[in-house]
Amino acid sequence: MTPDSGDVAISMEKLTRKFGQVVAVRSLSLIVPYGLIFGLLGANGAGKSTIIKMLTTMLPPTSGNAFVAGYSILTDAVQIRRRMGYVSQMLSADGALTGVENLMLFAKIYGIPRSVRRSRVESALQFMGLTDFGTHPVSSYSGGMIRRLEIAQSMLHRPKVLFLDEPTIGLDPVARHQVWQKLKEMRESFGTTILLTTHDMEEADELCDRIAILQSGNLAVAGSPQELKAQAGTDSMDTVFIHFSGQTSESASNYQDVKQIRRTARRMG
DSSP, X not given: OOTTOTTEEEEXXXXXXXXXXXXXXXXXXXXXXXXXXXEXXXXXXXXXXXXXXXXXXXXXXXEEEEEETTEETTTOHHHHHHHEEEEOSSOOSOTTSBHHHHHHHHHHHTTOOHHXXXXXXXXXXXXXXXXXXXXXBGGGSOHHHHHHHHHHHHHTTOOSEEEEESTTTTOOHHHHHHHHHHHHHHHHXXXXXEEEEOSOHHHHHHHOSEEEEEETTEEEEEEOHHHHHHHHTOSOHHHHHHHHHOOOTTTSSOHHHHHHHHHHHHHHO
């Protein structure tokens, strides 16, 4: 594949990652076209985070390859990082700084020319509905505002592909819907391809154009929410997840899920 060619934003080719004798991701082949919001679903341990780490060049694969914006994760890490954004579950905004100061810091990290940094920061604040709070310390922000600021940080350099790890975990319903709306607007305004992980089936149904459900490091199924519901014979994404992920209603949310959700909820206020 040549850089930025065709309509494929992400291409995984027999992507595999082992940790000792444990296979976290097993020979995964998957294509994500440009301009989609694509969801990775699966129980904890299904391989979602490992896939994100490989695609963002933070973790090398054991075998196989993947291409992001046409560049190989094996040989073109620098080129990929220039063209991607990443928002993890970990807090990336500094509460002691204002929103503007956080964004200016990230603009410098991304190598945005000094002559356009201020206008790019102002544009990002406006796009995320944070203009009136740009001079306020981030420690005074609500959880939803922090998440929108983190997304603003990730889009300063106009990435072709944005990776989001549980983008709305711990947020109240109003804040969740605000983040969903901004992600849809980002896709429409900038053509950004978004790949996200989520345990929120309402989020997957509402936000994602296509979904891949993983089971123990393997691809169980991929398709649009409507297609997957039809295959499972249901109108419920919860039932779709249980059907294809191999989870039961009892095991679908285990101790580690609850522990992570509560930790993130505390962080987001």
